[in-house]
Amino acid sequence: MDSHKSEEIIEVLKEQPIAIRGKIKEVSVDMWGGFQKVVKEVFPFA
DSSP: OOOOOHHHHHHHHTTSOHHHHTTOOOOOOOSOTHHHHHHHHHOTTO
């Protein structure tokens, strides 16, 4: 994916079932501030 728009990233990641996303405990991202919003919304237990 070649985007840094939070909404677009969230849309793509939410294509995965919550049963899979809910198992994610840790996420490593670069320094772009928008990733915090993405992680909180898409990976509720990370």
